[in-house]
Amino acid sequence: MNDVLKVSNVNYIYHTLQNEIEAIKDISFTINKGEFVAIVGPSGCGKTTILSLIAGLLKPTKGSITLDGKNVDTSKIGYMFQKDHLFEWRTIWQNVILGLEIKKEQKNTEKTNNVKSLLEKYGLKDFIKNKPRELSGGMRQRVALIRTLATDPKILLLDEPFSALDYQTRLNVCDDVYKIIKNENKTALLVTHDISEAISLADKVIILSSRPSYVKKIININLNSYGLPFKRREAPEFRELFDEIWREIQYEKKEEGSKN
Amino acid sequence: MKKRKKEVKIDFSISHKQYLKKIKKDKIIILTSQILLLLAIIGLWELFTSVGVLDPFFFSSPSRIVKTLGEFISSGELLTHIGITLYETLLGFVIATFLGTILAILLWWSEKLRKILDPYIVVLNALPKIALGPMIVIWFGIGTTSIVVMCIMICLIITTISMLNSFLACDKDKIQLMKSLGANKFQILFKLILPNAIGDFISVLKINVGMSWVGTIMGEYLSSKAGLGYLIVYGGQVFKLDLVMTATLILCLLAGGMYFIVARIEARFKR
Ligand SMILES: Nc1ncnc2c1ncn2[C@@H]1O[C@H](COP(=O)(O)OP(=O)(O)O)[C@@H](O)[C@H]1O
Ligand SMILES: [Mg+2]
Numbered sequence: 274m275n276d277v278l279k280v281s282n283v284n285y286i287y288h289t290l291q292n293e294i295e296a297i298k299d300i301s302f303t304i305n306k307g308e309f310v311a312i313v314g315p316s317g318c319g320k321t322t323i324l325s326l327i328a329g330l331l332k333p334t335k336g337s338i339t340l341d342g343k344n345v346d347t348s349k350i351g352y353m354f355q356k357d358h359l360f361e362w363r364t365i366w367q368n369v370i371l372g373l374e375i376k377k378e379q380k381n382t383e384k385t386n387n388v389k390s391l392l393e394k395y396g397l398k399d400f401i402k403n404k405p406r407e408l409s410g411g412m413r414q415r416v417a418l419i420r421t422l423a424t425d426p427k428i429l430l431l432d433e434p435f436s437a438l439d440y441q442t443r444l445n446v447c448d449d450v451y452k453i454i455k456n457e458n459k460t461a462l463l464v465t466h467d468i469s470e471a472i473s474l475a476d477k478v479i480i481l482s483s484r485p486s487y488v489k490k491i492i493n494i495n496l497n498s499y500g501l502p503f504k505r506r507e508a509p510e511f512r513e514l515f516d517e518i519w520r521e522i523q524y525e526k527k528e529e530g531s532k533n
Numbered sequence: 534m535k536k537r538k539k540e541v542k543i544d545f546s547i548s549h550k551q552y553l554k555k556i557k558k559d560k561i562i563i564l565t566s567q568i569l570l571l572l573a574i575i576g577l578w579e580l581f582t583s584v585g586v587l588d589p590f591f592f593s594s595p596s597r598i599v600k601t602l603g604e605f606i607s608s609g610e611l612l613t614h615i616g617i618t619l620y621e622t623l624l625g626f627v628i629a630t631f632l633g634t635i636l637a638i639l640l641w642w643s644e645k646l647r648k649i650l651d652p653y654i655v656v657l658n659a660l661p662k663i664a665l666g667p668m669i670v671i672w673f674g675i676g677t678t679s680i681v682v683m684c685i686m687i688c689l690i691i692t693t694i695s696m697l698n699s700f701l702a703c704d705k706d707k708i709q710l711m712k713s714l715g716a717n718k719f720q721i722l723f724k725l726i727l728p729n730a731i732g733d734f735i736s737v738l739k740i741n742v743g744m745s746w747v748g749t750i751m752g753e754y755l756s757s758k759a760g761l762g763y764l765i766v767y768g769g770q771v772f773k774l775d776l777v778m779t780a781t782l783i784l785c786l787l788a789g790g791m792y793f794i795v796a797r798i799e800a801r802f803k804r
Binding site: 325328330347348350351352354355356358360362363371372374375376424 | 704706707709710711712713714715716720724725728729731
């Protein structure tokens with residue numbers, strides 16, 4: 274078996290004073306090594322919750338999550354958020370080694386050299402002494418990705434990482450991030466409500482129902498031969514895949530509509 | 534590595550040069566007006582008191598202030614009074630800012646503690662601190678200790694509340710990010726929460742500069758044998774308006790100077 278991540282029958286309930294909210298009913302899926310998986314679902318369905326569970330920031334109410342057969346260890350996971358969350362008071366270099374610093378490995382030359390080569394490879398070497406505010410949105414998102422890669426995580430979790438960018442930048446950064454993740458041979462799990470984004474990036478799309486969420490369908494995507502995500506949007510199958518996912522999500526809305 | 538911050542001599546367009554010129558001109562106009570306004574006030578004050586429109590006994594006058602200042606300086610008394618007030622203010626300012634920030638850190642750290650102390654902080658904040666004056670004087674005696682305590686009472690709670698709000702306002706996702714990188718609570722505090730609050734800390738410093746002067750002068754009104762606040766109260770009691778005005782003027786200069794220093798620190802951080 275070469276699955277890196279295994280999510281089995283996970284259920285999660287938020288407790289608040291007023292009531293309890295079942296965010297996730299029952300979710301199971303696996304991700305293989307090197308795979309790029311996308312989760313799509315209406316907003317509020319529990320996508321961020323799933324990532325927090327996988328990252329070990331929340332504990333499942335029921336079910337189990339394993340990474341390489343072991344219980345999740347937060348330090349083995351790379352997390353990327355909607356915003357880049359670069360620290361304005363740190364230089365780019367200080368930002369990218371934040372994770373190493375936290376693990377007290379900032380003096381480990383093997384690791385810092387690795388970070389340096391990542392910065393060099395992805396066109397950020399000249400900016401290491403700059404402050405984040407001096408960089409464009411796309412560059413900042415690349416820096417955020419390298420900060421995540423610096424600690425060499427087993428799996429990358431991306432929570433709508435492009436939704437804060439304007440449309441033009443979004444398409445470019447999407448290609449950039451995809452290239453970096455593939456080049457570095459990383460396994461990735463992306464969460465989004467943008468169906469096109471999911472199809473263009475992923476090898477596999479997991480469709481969630483609305484809250485409390487369960488897996489409605491898992492669709493395999495095979496658009497690798499078309500190249501980078503932006504090109505894949507022009508693939509003939511793209512439309513069909515889009516409709517299929519769209520229908521899955523719409524179908525549920527109709528169901529709900531008839532209930533009321 | 535290439536040096537990125539090369540000084541580039543840019544040849545601006547004519548319209549941009551005009552724009553810069555206008556800004557510069559406005560600046561000069563504002564500065565001259567400010568100076569002229571000050572001179573006008575001093576001049577009119579002197580004029581009105583010398584021709585008898587205003588009675589210098591009640592209103593003093595610039596020339597009498599200068600005279601009083603001269604006597605004070607030559608007798609060496611002035612420096613003693615300034616020194617005492619400045620010392621009390623700075624001590625109160627530093628202790629209050631430090632303690633307030635430490636308290637805010639503790640309250641940030643423990644949600645329990647925060648909830649337990651919440652009503653006390655609310656009441657202490659609402660209380661006019663001058664009401665504590667007699668108590669402070671009885672407990673700490675007449676003199677420096679009481680005055681510094683008064684100063685601390687005035688600045689402490691507001692520092693704690695402002696800093697705590699700043700800590701709690703830190704983006705939840707940034708905290709999640711730190712956790713996902715494996716940070717413990719200490720690392721979250723020192724690498725995220727505190728540096729993130731620097732801007733607010735400087736605003737608190739600015740507020741405390743003003744507040745600590747209020748605290749010290751209030752303290753000196755209540756119980757003192759020396760200091761600028763003492764001079765003002767004393768001068769008022771014996772109807773020596775020259776003394777009152779002179780001390781007030783020095784106070785203006787000192788408070789302004791301290792504010793200026795903090796503003797400079799702020800400018801350095803903003804870069
Ligand atoms: N801390 C929380 N306490 C209570 N309910 C929460 C909390 N966080 C999220 N929820 C609820 O759980 C559901 C799923 O949230 P989330 O995972 O953020 O959705 P998504 O990322 O798909 O938009 C939402 O309906 C939200 O209201
Ligand atoms: Mg979300």
